Amino acid sequence: xxxxxEQSVLFQYWQIFLPLFLLxxxxxxxxxxxxIEAFTNASKKVREHNKLxxxxxxxxxxxxxxQEDEFSPSLETKDxxxxxxxxxxxxxxxxxxYKMANDRRSVxxxxxxxxxxxxxxxxxxxxxxxxxxxxxxxxxFCVISSAxxxxxxxxxxxxxxxxxxxxxxxxxxxTDLSPLKTNHVKEYLTDAPxxxxxxxxxxxxxEDRKRKQHYYNEISTSxxxxxLLSAIQSAGLSSLITTPLNCGPALxxxxxxxxxxxxxxxxxxxxxxxxxxxxxLSRKDLSEIMVKY
Amino acid sequence: xxxxxEQSVLFQYWQIFLPLFLLxxxxxxxxxxxxIEAFTNASKKVREHNKLxxxxxxxxxxxxxxQEDEFSPSLETKDxxxxxxxxxxxxxxxxxxYKMANDRRSVxxxxxxxxxxxxxxxxxxxxxxxxxxxxxxxxxFCVISSAxxxxxxxxxxxxxxxxxxxxxxxxxxxTDLSPLKTNHVKEYLTDAPxxxxxxxxxxxxxEDRKRKQHYYNEISTSxxxxxLLSAIQSAGLSSLITTPLNCGPALxxxxxxxxxxxxxxxxxxxxxxxxxxxxxLSRKDLSEIMVKY
Numbered sequence: 001x002x003x004x005x006e007q008s009v010l011f012q013y014w015q016i017f018l019p020l021f022l023l024x025x026x027x028x029x030x031x032x033x034x035x036i037e038a039f040t041n042a043s044k045k046v047r048e049h050n051k052l053x054x055x056x057x058x059x060x061x062x063x064x065x066x067q068e069d070e071f072s073p074s075l076e077t078k079d080x081x082x083x084x085x086x087x088x089x090x091x092x093x094x095x096x097x098y099k100m101a102n103d104r105r106s107v108x109x110x111x112x113x114x115x116x117x118x119x120x121x122x123x124x125x126x127x128x129x130x131x132x133x134x135x136x137x138x139x140x141f142c143v144i145s146s147a148x149x150x151x152x153x154x155x156x157x158x159x160x161x162x163x164x165x166x167x168x169x170x171x172x173x174x175t176d177l178s179p180l181k182t183n184h185v186k187e188y189l190t191d192a193p194x195x196x197x198x199x200x201x202x203x204x205x206x207e208d209r210k211r212k213q214h215y216y217n218e219i220s221t222s223x224x225x226x227x228l229l230s231a232i233q234s235a236g237l238s239s240l241i242t243t244p245l246n247c248g249p250a251l252x253x254x255x256x257x258x259x260x261x262x263x264x265x266x267x268x269x270x271x272x273x274x275x276x277x278x279x280x281l282s283r284k285d286l287s288e289i290m291v292k293y
Numbered sequence: 294x295x296x297x298x299e300q301s302v303l304f305q306y307w308q309i310f311l312p313l314f315l316l317x318x319x320x321x322x323x324x325x326x327x328x329i330e331a332f333t334n335a336s337k338k339v340r341e342h343n344k345l346x347x348x349x350x351x352x353x354x355x356x357x358x359x360q361e362d363e364f365s366p367s368l369e370t371k372d373x374x375x376x377x378x379x380x381x382x383x384x385x386x387x388x389x390x391y392k393m394a395n396d397r398r399s400v401x402x403x404x405x406x407x408x409x410x411x412x413x414x415x416x417x418x419x420x421x422x423x424x425x426x427x428x429x430x431x432x433x434f435c436v437i438s439s440a441x442x443x444x445x446x447x448x449x450x451x452x453x454x455x456x457x458x459x460x461x462x463x464x465x466x467x468t469d470l471s472p473l474k475t476n477h478v479k480e481y482l483t484d485a486p487x488x489x490x491x492x493x494x495x496x497x498x499x500e501d502r503k504r505k506q507h508y509y510n511e512i513s514t515s516x517x518x519x520x521l522l523s524a525i526q527s528a529g530l531s532s533l534i535t536t537p538l539n540c541g542p543a544l545x546x547x548x549x550x551x552x553x554x555x556x557x558x559x560x561x562x563x564x565x566x567x568x569x570x571x572x573x574l575s576r577k578d579l580s581e582i583m584v585k586y
Binding site: 014018021022025028029078079080081082083084085086087088089090091093094095096097098099100101102103104105106107117119121122123124125126127128129130131133135137139140141142143144145146149216218219222223224225226227228229230231232233234235236237238240241243255264265271272275276277278279280281283284286289290291292293 | 307311314315318321322371372373374375376377378379380381382383384386387388389390391392393394395396397398399400410411412414415416417418419420421422423424426428430432433434435436437438439442509511512515516517518519520521522523524525526527528529530531534536548557558564565568569570571572573574576577579582583584585586
């Protein structure tokens with residue numbers, strides 16, 4: 001057996017084969033090490049993404065929840081003062097408020113009739129009173145009155161809608177979607193005296209420039225948006241909540257917003273046009289949305 | 294040199310060393326393959342998770358966005374009627390609304406003073422007027438006045454908070470979190486005359502029992518929550534937005550809510566207790582939250 005081995009090529013030239021084999025083994029080993037690093041970075045990125053991009057609910061940990069509920073630096077450092085409850089209320093209370101809220105309709109056709117900026121400012125101030133996780137106030141309200149910028153915003157959004165439209169055709173939704181053919185045109189983006197673009201701040205910066213996580217920034221900013229809608233209604237103005245999410249990055253860079261801000265919603269604000277029409281919708285009855293225990 | 298090699302131990306016992314080396318190389322190779330698989334599965338799971346848990350924004354596709362903006366079955370089938378704008382507004386307009394909104398404080402200590410259910414009903418009705426993706430109205434408001442159920446809810450939440458607390462201790466946050474030691478006790482859950490648990494409906498059911506996707510159900514329900522807060526304020530009542538997320542499933546089954554409903558927020562509603570105190574917070578100035586273009 002040994003003699004057979006002694007005659008084998010491997011044996012005669014082992015000084016060549018052994019180093020070659022070592023080299024090959026080393027290559028395999030290092031190659032896989034690279035792949036491992038690639039995968040680690042990949043899953044790291046996915047986790048990062050969760051933390052930063054609005055998916056608060058997904059990313060939330062029990063520590064986050066506790067910080068949200070209890071561990072609020074801003075609260076910690078403040079004195080506590082007596083509070084005896086609401087001092088400013090609405091004559092007629094909730095019943096009167098409901099009449100006002102129920103009078104709101106989403107409007108898609110606007111008059112160019114001007115609106116004083118002070119009214120919009122009071123509406124945004126009202127939105128800014130909303131509650132937020134650990135009082136982070138993670139919102140930015142961009143108010144656009146410049147005709148040029150409104151046109152640029154309209155261009156970005158209509159271009160995107162047109163893109164959506166052609167993509168849908170590929171999906172053979174032709175029949176369902178044919179009524180939309182012309183709907184990618186959105187006059188309201190240039191007709192309305194104001195556009196409000198609401199950005200959620202996914203994180204903030206501490207004095208030491210370290211990132212400060214903004215818990216529930218999406219829920220908080222959406223709640224503030226609900227207060228904004230109520231303020232807009234109280235002023236007798238109309239609006240339309242839209243979510244041009246696929247335009248978010250383009251609109252963000254158009255307005256030079258920082259990396260921690262992500263577009264949540266865009267709403268035109270103004271008066272309806274004289275020929276404005278709204279779908280003859282009804283809302284769910286109280287019994288369909290409320291359950292008593 | 295060769296003779297030196299010939300006398301070397303490696304040469305004399307190469308039949309032993311070579312197989313041993315091969316075995317070692319193979320071991321390294323397979324070991325890393327395993328690690329690679331581990332990493333792949335890990336990042337897969339993270340992605341899955343995003344898809345599943347109500348992360349509407351993350352999951353949203355351009356088709357969704359288009360359906361949200363334009364393709365709304367409910368709108369399609371309805372006639373369009375003229376709309377001349379808001380008819381019910383607030384005397385004093387947005388300025389007056391801001392005074393009311395700015396008067397709101399999050400209250401953690403409640404009086405047991407009763408509140409008529411009709412007031413709560415008008416607040417929930419108001420919330421139900423909020424806009425929603427394709428008019429899906431994807432919300433359910435559970436109003437709890439039963440002392441027994443309030444106690445059960447308090448038990449679930451306090452138990453969870455205690456759990457959080459002990460887990461945090463493991464994390465050596467002792468110093469930071471020591472002030473929280475007693476804070477897992479939440480009297481407001483049983484003192485307040487009402488608890489409102491707001492559920493987002495992640496999907497609905499068509500007549501043909503097929504699932505009907507609820508676009509942006511989280512944003513829509515959060516906006517409705519903001520309108521609810523405004524209504525509560527208009528009635529002179531106080532509340533506290535909390536997000537007991539880690540309790541969601543337990544609370545959902547306690548209230549027998551269907552699988553398509555996920556808890557978004559829980560708020561006690563009532564009057565502050567006589568000894569109620571709130572942190573002496575200030576809100577961001579308008580210049581910090583609003584940018585004009």
